[in-house]
Amino acid sequence: MQKEIVVSGIRSTGFLHLGNYFGAIHNYLKMQEDYNCYFFVADFHSLTTHPDPKDLKQSVFRVAAENIASGLDPEKVALYAQTDVPEIPELYLLMNMLAYKGELEKVPTFKDKVRLSPDNVNAGLLTYPVLMAADILIHRAVKVPVGKDQEQHLEMARNFANRFNTRYNIDLFPEPHVFRFDNNTVKIMSLDGNGKMSKSENQNATIYLNDEDEVIRKKIMKAKTDSGPAEPNAEMPDYIQNLFDLMKLVAPADTYEHFKSSYDSCNIRYGDFKKQLAEDMVNFVAPIRTRAQDLQKDEAQLQRILKLGAEKARASAAKTLSEARKAIGINYY
Numbered sequence: 603m604q605k606e607i608v609v610s611g612i613r614s615t616g617f618l619h620l621g622n623y624f625g626a627i628h629n630y631l632k633m634q635e636d637y638n639c640y641f642f643v644a645d646f647h648s649l650t651t652h653p654d655p656k657d658l659k660q661s662v663f664r665v666a667a668e669n670i671a672s673g674l675d676p677e678k679v680a681l682y683a684q685t686d687v688p689e690i691p692e693l694y695l696l697m698n699m700l701a702y703k704g705e706l707e708k709v710p711t712f713k714d715k716v717r718l719s720p721d722n723v724n725a726g727l728l729t730y731p732v733l734m735a736a737d738i739l740i741h742r743a744v745k746v747p748v749g750k751d752q753e754q755h756l757e758m759a760r761n762f763a764n765r766f767n768t769r770y771n772i773d774l775f776p777e778p779h780v781f782r783f784d785n786n787t788v789k790i791m792s793l794d795g796n797g798k799m800s801k802s803e804n805q806n807a808t809i810y811l812n813d814e815d816e817v818i819r820k821k822i823m824k825a826k827t828d829s830g831p832a833e834p835n836a837e838m839p840d841y842i843q844n845l846f847d848l849m850k851l852v853a854p855a856d857t858y859e860h861f862k863s864s865y866d867s868c869n870i871r872y873g874d875f876k877k878q879l880a881e882d883m884v885n886f887v888a889p890i891r892t893r894a895q896d897l898q899k900d901e902a903q904l905q906r907i908l909k910l911g912a913e914k915a916r917a918s919a920a921k922t923l924s925e926a927r928k929a930i931g932i933n934y935y
């Protein structure tokens with residue numbers, strides 16, 4: 603039986619954090635065994651904010667290294683840089699003809715960017731979801747492991763896929779859907795309780811896969827808490843829920859149960875809770891950090907891995923692109 607096709611990407615803008623890990627990479631690791639996986643560093647997407655050319659390569663290599671250090675096996679999946687697959691920008695161009703200004707302007711992530719950086723509302727930002735659709739459709743993927751913040755983009759990718767199929771009367775692109783093993787897309791919140799954990803906003807409330815042990819401890823000890831539940835079995839405010847969610851992800855089950863029942867019986871001491879969470883988090887992050895640092899020292903090895911990934915990705919991408927061109931009528935010779 604043919605394996606289902608999976609695509610996902612992470613922008614090369616800054617260090618990866620727990621949101622990237624639990625929103626995306628955690629699922630990559632489970633999927634690499636049973637699916638035909640294409641995972642990439644979204645370096646074209648990072649250009650919307652004009653990173654310094656001096657930093658670009660290092661950022662791309664770091665994201666690749668952090669993926670591998672987290673357990674991704676470049677032998678089992680295609681791990682590549684988006685800019686190494688020229689079929690993607692060509693499909694993006696073709697898809698742009700079917701994407702409308704009105705729908706792109708309504709995308710919440712676009713509106714956020716306009717609000718945050720009104721001096722840099724470039725066309726790349728506006729058409730960001732079209733490039734993302736091209737990333738996915740170029741391999742005709744059906745499953746896309748991403749966090750909750752990307753759901754809207756996936757909906758647009760489905761629209762573009764269907765629009766292309768309808769316009770050219772062809773069944774070329776299947777509908778891609780968000781995928782998670784437990785059927786529940788995660789959102790890891792910032793430790794200060796304000797919005798999601800992100801690469802750029804409030805670095806003190808974000809735990810990076812590159813953080814040293816002491817930094818992790820400090821950040822967790824500073825995480826937002828309150829005076830504790832007022833009555834037994836009280837509902838958790840979302841910033842407390844987030845800490846419990848993190849504990850569930852990195853600590854042994856009985857540790858989680860212990861603190862959950864002390865919360866439910868109003869006996870919780872947040873100091874002890876956070877100390878325990880900090881230790882479990884250090885145990886979780888430290889091996890990834892060390893492996894990623896070692897990998898980044900071996901540039902030749904990372905280059906080999908990315909080249910191999912690009913070869914695999916281009917083989918699949920070329921087939922789709924050729925069919926898309928044919929469907930449009932670009933077959934002159």
Ligand code: TYM
Nearest residue numbers: 610611612613621622625626644734748749789790798799
């Ligand atoms: P990016 O680089 O912002 O994030 C990479 C992945 O991490 C997830 N994520 C989170 N999940 C849970 N909680 C959080 N706080 C959190 N922060 C980030 C994201 O959902 C994502 O899965 N547009 C994409 C990159 C991309 C892509 C694609 C993804 C480009 N083309 C094609 C899938 C398919 C992005 O900016 O992700």
